[in-house]
Amino acid sequence: LACSGCVLVFAVFMDLFGVSALLIGVFVPLEIGGRDFGDLLVYSGALLVLMSMGGWVMWYSGNIEGLISGNELTHKRNAVDRFARTLSRRIRKPHRSHSTS
Known part of the structure; x- marks a missing residue:
């Protein structure tokens, strides 16, 4: 990942240039x-x-406070993984057909 200050400098310089x-164009x-x-100057500007805009998005998203860290997500990931496995097993399980004869 790029440092937050580097991304900010990139975004500001791209805006200025x-x-x-x-405007010159x-x-x-x-x-x-x-x-x-x-x-040419209008289009390149x-x-x-x-x-x-990409720099601003990266800078802003890198400075969002309160995001959950990976360690805090392991319990939730395990629960989601178990749910997904259970659901996929139920979908893959062949259905038994009942004959009415």
């Missing part, structure tokens, strides 16, 4: 050799902002 590229006329490169 993305919004900057997007919209407001600054960028013609080189008769070709307009504003659209939007892509960087979308990438930052």
